[in-house]
Amino acid sequence: MNNDSSTHTSRWKERRAIRSHGLSKQANAKNSNPVSEAEWPDWLPVYSDEEAKSKGEIGILADINYPFYSLLYKGSFIEGKAERGVQSDILKLLVVGDMVIFESSGEAISIKGVLQRHSKIARLYTDSTKRQGERSVEKVIAANIDIGVIVASTTQPQFNLRLIDRYMVICEYGNVKPLLCITKIDLEKSPGLPMYDGSNMPIVEVSNKTKEGIEKLKELLKGKACVFLGSSGVGKSSLINTMFGKEILEVGEISRKSGMGMHTTSSASLHLFKGDTVLIDTPGIRSLSLGNIDENSLKTYFHEFEEYAPQCEFSDCTHSHEPKCAVKEAVENGKIPKWRYDTYIRILDDIRREKK
Numbered sequence: 001m002n003n004d005s006s007t008h009t010s011r012w013k014e015r016r017a018i019r020s021h022g023l024s025k026q027a028n029a030k031n032s033n034p035v036s037e038a039e040w041p042d043w044l045p046v047y048s049d050e051e052a053k054s055k056g057e058i059g060i061l062a063d064i065n066y067p068f069y070s071l072l073y074k075g076s077f078i079e080g081k082a083e084r085g086v087q088s089d090i091l092k093l094l095v096v097g098d099m100v101i102f103e104s105s106g107e108a109i110s111i112k113g114v115l116q117r118h119s120k121i122a123r124l125y126t127d128s129t130k131r132q133g134e135r136s137v138e139k140v141i142a143a144n145i146d147i148g149v150i151v152a153s154t155t156q157p158q159f160n161l162r163l164i165d166r167y168m169v170i171c172e173y174g175n176v177k178p179l180l181c182i183t184k185i186d187l188e189k190s191p192g193l194p195m196y197d198g199s200n201m202p203i204v205e206v207s208n209k210t211k212e213g214i215e216k217l218k219e220l221l222k223g224k225a226c227v228f229l230g231s232s233g234v235g236k237s238s239l240i241n242t243m244f245g246k247e248i249l250e251v252g253e254i255s256r257k258s259g260m261g262m263h264t265t266s267s268a269s270l271h272l273f274k275g276d277t278v279l280i281d282t283p284g285i286r287s288l289s290l291g292n293i294d295e296n297s298l299k300t301y302f303h304e305f306e307e308y309a310p311q312c313e314f315s316d317c318t319h320s321h322e323p324k325c326a327v328k329e330a331v332e333n334g335k336i337p338k339w340r341y342d343t344y345i346r347i348l349d350d351i352r353r354e355k356k
Ligand SMILES: Nc1nc2c(ncn2[C@@H]2O[C@H](COP(=O)(O)OP(=O)(O)OP(=O)(O)O)[C@@H](O)[C@H]2O)c(=O)[nH]1
Pocket: 183, 184, 185, 186, 187, 206, 207, 208, 209, 230, 231, 232, 233, 234, 235, 236, 237, 238, 239, 250, 251, 252, 253, 254, 261, 262, 263, 264, 265, 266, 282, 283, 284, 285
């Protein structure tokens, strides 16, 4: 046990080395589809915050490289290995950020249960093999997050408003507050973002080269559990390195040919910053799978519509071109924020275009 995050990192680097030899990469894939907590099996003990206090020590899952994992416990990182059987079955259901009850005997630790998630970041997609109304499926990436730092670069890779829209939906869905961080302002000026006026989403413009804006970012994230989200190459790992003031995460090149990132980070990892702030790095999502959502599922992620949708003339109203739409009316009357409705329409148009 130690509380030096750089030692934790060097171990993490060792694991990456193992991973790159292929052996554990394969094992890791087995853990690639943790189910939503709605599908957690009966045999997994799940506790409320209150119940958990009397059940044992509580640690936060900091990284998973199946069957290895580490827990953040009282400011230190503890390494664990899930033995075959129940331990391994439990680990496969969990993600970085999950709070677990654990017991230790000698060197070995075992996970006894998990705390209910109060928020999450999940990829959303539609499972067309399921029945209408039950097709929205989620794949959880990280749990118990306060702030989703949506990272977008001004250039290399190209600035992409559509992705920001989608990450905002993901944050909203998982009860996570979004914060927009525009990187690489040393290379190109940040674009104006009037479409998010009224959203209350903080926007920070930074450069990992000149360090401009980094102090402001630190202030906004202080004391919170934060996850960095965004395409490969936008500078998620770089931001964590800049905040720490040293290289704790591997940073990748941008492909000269495509101007895109090279998917340098391959799994989520949690880092403790200044004792009170949790920073979680994630791999750039290849194609943000909101694109795999059908029109009917998309609207279910906009909770503001729920109250009005039953009054639409058509029961399958998509709240776009249909007459007598109660949702559109609510937008006009200021009952649903216009910027949210506009985001919905942009994504809906995208889905329709992708289908063609
Ligand atoms: N000029 C400039 N380059 C940056 C900035 N931030 C990151 N980079 C560069 O962008 C490249 C990609 O950065 P990473 O931090 O690896 O990006 P990532 O988002 O973690 O990418 P994945 O791990 O692949 O998802 C590296 O070459 C960084 O040096 C910035 O603010 N300005």
